[in-house]
Amino acid sequence: MMRTRPLKVALLGCGVVGSEVARIMTTHADDLAARIGAPVELAGVAVRRPDKVREGIARELITTDATALVKRGDIDVVVEVIGGIEPARSLITTAFEHGASVVSANKALLAQDGADLHAAAEAHGKDLYYEAAVAGAIPLIRPLRESLAGDKVNRVLGIVNGTTNFILDKMDTTGAGYQEALDEATALGYAEADPTADVEGFDAAAKAAILAGIAFHTRVRLDDVYREGMTEVTAADFASAKEMGCTIKLLAICERAEDGQSVTARVHPAMIPLTHPLASVRGAYNAVFVESDASGQLMFYGPGAGGAPTASAVLGDLVAVCRNRLSGTTGPGESAYAALPVSGMGEVVTRYHISLDVADKPGVLAQVATVFADHDVSIDTVRQQGKDGEASLVVVTHRASDAALGGTVEALRKLDTVRGVASIMRVEGE
Ligand SMILES: NC(=O)c1ccc[n+]([C@@H]2O[C@H](COP(=O)([O-])OP(=O)(O)OC[C@H]3O[C@@H](n4cnc5c(N)ncnc54)[C@H](O)[C@@H]3O)[C@@H](O)[C@H]2O)c1
Ligand SMILES: N[C@@H](CCO)C(=O)O
Ligand code: NA
DSSP states (O other): OOOSSOEEEEEEOOSHHHHHHHHHHHHTHHHHHHHHTSOEEEEEEEOSOTTSOOTTSOGGGEESOHHHHHTSSOOSEEEEOSOSSTTHHHHHHHHHHTTOEEEEOOHHHHHHHHHHHHHHHHHTTOOEEOGGGTTTTSOOHHIIIIITTTSOEEEEEEEOOHHHHHHHHHHHHHOOOHHHHHHHHHHTTOSOSSTHHHHTSHHHHHHHHHHHHHHHTSOOOGGGSEEOOSTTOOHHHHHHHHHTTEEEEEEEEEEEOTTSSOEEEEEEEEEEETTSGGGGOOTTEEEEEEEETTTEEEEEEEEOSSHHHHHHHHHHHHHHHHHHHHHTOOOOOOOOTTOOOBOOGGGOEEEEEEEEEEEOSTTHHHHHHHHHHHTTOOEEEEEEEEETTEEEEEEEEOSEEHHHHHHHHHHHHHOTTEEEEEEEEEEOOO
């Protein structure tokens, strides 16, 4: 039966995502009410620039005082789409203190302070939902938290940043320059307010921390995630990748160690074979593989960024939280009981593609091969191209630990015949 008294929603932030949330709340109001069992009403919208024209939002709902809005006491759900750490964190905790549940899209905040925010939600008997924080529209948090709650997840691997996938895809397929592709991603609403978060891998690392935490029932924070951005990927790297039948993607990889006693989480550019499903993920799309004991391999694919797709995930959470509210319950909170240690990058085992500039003279190849052997890194293939006494040597290894590879590269740099290490890239997905 439909309740006539509406549930009141406070929207914090009305940018790319917030404006789409407001639009869908208005255009789909009747369906949302029917699905929830009560109407949902936009009770206030906190913005930074009140004079901006905001189509479809009544002037009297706009305020620049977000704190007063969350303190009103009659708000059922606060939707936080401001982003960043402060004031978002204080606003969310104040919302719980004043009786509201919270829906957020803020991966940076959740990766840093997720544990405290979950504790605050629990202390006040409220919900904290954040499906939009990871991979935009793609349902991922809820499947991991609920659908896979009876299984054992061993690995989560995927493309979780739309901006960088858009840039890498453009560089690969059209030969576009980095800046040109970034400007286009920003204009399309994919990039963060400061795109450094995207291109340096912080955004993907925050998402990896959130995914690893939920998948392994262990607290994983942004600082636990190894991170390399994609700003140093060059046209030459794409050419090398092509020769190997690969392309380059910025990947987030969360793994349980083989002995099950620890986990790792990392973000870095990697070569993947063109035959791998991730190779055909184009534009701002995201795709994530989840491997579990009983389920085997699952793949989640869809739009990972942009106003409307992200608002879809926010609205899904809003419906869930409103339903909980009406039935007097809350959804699942943080699950960190496994408390597994998070190992550093040195423990990670994978394959590597190393490109060296060397002197083109007898014995160089043997010298280089010896360094690999001394560090217990087994070579899979070697390709050499020489010109005027200089040569480029491309070595692809079998699986080795990152620590062993690091030692190998350090020793290679010390060889007189090695003029430079042009690039080192991990090879995944084989
Ligand atoms: N854009 C996407 O594709 C996307 C996807 C998933 C998640 N997110 C996340 O959603 C959140 C919002 O992202 P966005 O792309 O809409 O950013 P945005 O910069 O377009 O919007 C944020 C809005 O918040 C406003 N704001 C800043 N401080 C404020 C304050 N104190 N009070 C009220 N308003 C304030 C800004 O003026 C801006 O309009 C971020 O956490 C982001 O990481 C974005
Ligand atoms: N800036 C992010 C938004 C989605 O989280 C991206 O490009 O993926
Ligand atoms: Na999502």
